[in-house]
Amino acid sequence: xxxxxxxxxxxxxxxxxxxxxxxxxxxxxxxxxxxxxxxxxxxxxxxxxxxxxxxxxxxxxxxxxxxxxxxxxxxxxxxxxxxxxxxxxxxxxxxxxxxxxxxxxxxxxxxxxxxxxxxxxxxxxxxxxxxxxxxxxxxxxx
Numbered sequence: 562x563x564x565x566x567x568x569x570x571x572x573x574x575x576x577x578x579x580x581x582x583x584x585x586x587x588x589x590x591x592x593x594x595x596x597x598x599x600x601x602x603x604x605x606x607x608x609x610x611x612x613x614x615x616x617x618x619x620x621x622x623x624x625x626x627x628x629x630x631x632x633x634x635x636x637x638x639x640x641x642x643x644x645x646x647x648x649x650x651x652x653x654x655x656x657x658x659x660x661x662x663x664x665x666x667x668x669x670x671x672x673x674x675x676x677x678x679x680x681x682x683x684x685x686x687x688x689x690x691x692x693x694x695x696x697x698x699x700x701x702x703x
Contacts, residue, residue: 577602633683640680643671 581602585595622633651668658666 636679637683640676643676646671
């Protein structure tokens with residue numbers, strides 16, 4: 562949750578990190594010990610932040626307001642419409658226009674390179690949704 566993220570940024574984790582560097586500066590730690598402790602610190606806190614993000618995602622997805630829970634489906638539709646324009650509407654429209662005697666008609670193309678990171682991230686979430694359905698854990702309420 563957000564409280565965990567804020568706690569990380571302002572609380573014990575930052576004090577611990579500053580303490581590590583003070584110990585190194587005061588020669589209480591060798592370079593190898595500092596490196597090991599920093600790697601341990603990173604692994605521990607990265608996991609905590611990821612768990613907090615997962616919890617936040619769960620709360621967003623389960624929200625009753627479409628302004629909170631509906632942004633992912635909206636982005637899915639936008640990406641889907643962009644792909645439909647690029648791979649269905651434009652080629653078929655160009656063929657029809659050329660067949661009708663208008664070979665110079667050019668259909669606009671959506672920028673695929675900007676849609677791909679969004680779409681691929683959402684497909685990863687969709688894969689998780691498929692997994693939920695296979696283990697009978699899906700929720701169909703919005």
